[in-house]
Amino acid sequence: MTEILLTNAELADGRLVHIRISGGLITEIGPELEIAGEIIDCTGLIAFPGFVDLHTHLREPGSENSETVLTGSRAAAKGGYTAVHAMANTNPVADTAAVVEQIHRLGIEAGYVEVQPIGAVTVALAGERMAELGLMNKSKANVTIFSDDGRCVSNSLLMQRALEYVKGFDGVIAQHAQDPQLTNNSQMNAGDLALRLGLTGWPEVAESSIIARDCLLAEQTGSKLHICHLSTASAVDVIRWAKGRGINVTAEVTPHHLLLTEDLLEGYNSIYKVNPPLRSAADVQALRLAVADGTIDIIATDHAPHPAENKECEFGQAAFGMVGLETAASVAYSTLVTTGLINHARFQQVMSEAPARISGMQNQGCELAPGTVANLTLFDPKVNYTVDLESESKSSNNPFLGLTLQGKVVHTFFRGIQTVRDSKVLNMGEVVA
Numbered sequence: 001m002t003e004i005l006l007t008n009a010e011l012a013d014g015r016l017v018h019i020r021i022s023g024g025l026i027t028e029i030g031p032e033l034e035i036a037g038e039i040i041d042c043t044g045l046i047a048f049p050g051f052v053d054l055h056t057h058l059r060e061p062g063s064e065n066s067e068t069v070l071t072g073s074r075a076a077a078k079g080g081y082t083a084v085h086a087m088a089n090t091n092p093v094a095d096t097a098a099v100v101e102q103i104h105r106l107g108i109e110a111g112y113v114e115v116q117p118i119g120a121v122t123v124a125l126a127g128e129r130m131a132e133l134g135l136m137n138k139s140k141a142n143v144t145i146f147s148d149d150g151r152c153v154s155n156s157l158l159m160q161r162a163l164e165y166v167k168g169f170d171g172v173i174a175q176h177a178q179d180p181q182l183t184n185n186s187q188m189n190a191g192d193l194a195l196r197l198g199l200t201g202w203p204e205v206a207e208s209s210i211i212a213r214d215c216l217l218a219e220q221t222g223s224k225l226h227i228c229h230l231s232t233a234s235a236v237d238v239i240r241w242a243k244g245r246g247i248n249v250t251a252e253v254t255p256h257h258l259l260l261t262e263d264l265l266e267g268y269n270s271i272y273k274v275n276p277p278l279r280s281a282a283d284v285q286a287l288r289l290a291v292a293d294g295t296i297d298i299i300a301t302d303h304a305p306h307p308a309e310n311k312e313c314e315f316g317q318a319a320f321g322m323v324g325l326e327t328a329a330s331v332a333y334s335t336l337v338t339t340g341l342i343n344h345a346r347f348q349q350v351m352s353e354a355p356a357r358i359s360g361m362q363n364q365g366c367e368l369a370p371g372t373v374a375n376l377t378l379f380d381p382k383v384n385y386t387v388d389l390e391s392e393s394k395s396s397n398n399p400f401l402g403l404t405l406q407g408k409v410v411h412t413f414f415r416g417i418q419t420v421r422d423s424k425v426l427n428m429g430e431v432v433a
């Protein structure tokens with residue numbers, strides 16, 4: 001077994017160290033290790049525990065023309081991830097033990113990241129009957145997070161029962177907070193621009209009212225609630241209030257909601273059409289500050305690949321969603337660290353530690369220490385680069401194309417195996433074990 005020595009890497013707390021990897025584990029970390037094995041010079045790079053994405057759409061089974069578990073896993077590795085959580089809105093829906101086990105197995109076969117399936121809350125995401133949550137949890141996929149993402153669990157009684165049910169095995173319900181009645185045919189953020197463009201508005205209260213209801217249900221049931229993709233200042237206020245009451249709620253924000261605003265819709269370019277929609281500059285600022293003050297726990301990509309034909313059509317008909325796995329860390333770094341809002345330790349929390357904790361994952365996202373599984377990301381904080389079309393994803397609905405970002409993933413290691421070298425994804429035949 002080859003030993004790898006990463007030399008002169010900086011940890012999130014600022015210490016300069018060498019890191020020895022052997023047998024899939026980190027075996028030693030320290031400033032003065034014996035120089036032996038394959039040396040990878042990490043001068044100028046920061047070593048983080050591999051990033052963990054709590055919200056990815058891998059599209060397999062059912063929409064393999066958009067993405068597969070393999071292509072999505074490669075895109076994730078390129079983005080510095082060592083684990084992704086695959087949302088349940090596949091075809092068939094991931095609402096049984098058989099489907100979640102299939103997705104889990106595809107992830108193992110791909111071998112680039114841990115693919116942890118998320119189970120549907122309701123059968124076929126129809127919002128009517130609860131899916132087999134317990135069986136999915138007991139399956140080989142060991143599902144701990146359940147979500148009808150793409151749709152909101154809008155029935156209060158069902159939401160309450162689902163929260164109660166998952167409490168039995170310490171599971172989490174992840175809510176896509178969107179009141180369906182308040183967003184009938186909604187296309188973009190409600191406001192002056194929507195009026196001027198003649199597009200149906202998507203009011204903030206459609207998000208914040210569901211979050212408030214669910215926080216109160218989580219308080220009543222004593223269960224764990226996670227809120228997907230916060231997009232508004234009022235949603236942040238509700239989460240802050242709920243946490244102040246001691247409610248067991250966590251929240252995520254996407255890279256695109258930390259950087260992009262509704263003004264981009266001026267030209268009806270459907271690349272910027274996403275659910276929840278891009279909001280105002282004031283919302284973006286509120287979301288950034290909420291990551292800094294701990295109200296928002298994690299960055300999650302909501303990577304949502306779509307083939308060109310589903311985007312290159314009339315705005316009203318175009319699909320909602322954007323890709324984001326490969327650029328997430330750069331967007332998060334540029335909007336939060338470069339701006340001085342958070343430090344590297346907090347970046348590590350929101351990209352690795354907190355998502356792993358919410359999911360209850362073993363051996364993922366923990367601090368880098370001897371004896372832990374060697375899941376690492378080496379990140380260059382200084383480099384600036386312009387996002388181009390080169391991508392591992394099957395889809396190119398990328399809203400960051402042409403933008404210059406600061407900070408880039410250089411190397412990724414998954415269970416001690418290098419999956420990305422010099423920002424290029426390795427093929428499994430050429431990986432160093």
Ligand SMILES: [Zn+2]
Pocket residue numbers: 149150151176228229275276
């Ligand atoms: Zn969603």
Ligand SMILES: [Zn+2]
Pocket residue numbers: 055057087149150302304
């Ligand atoms: Zn989603």
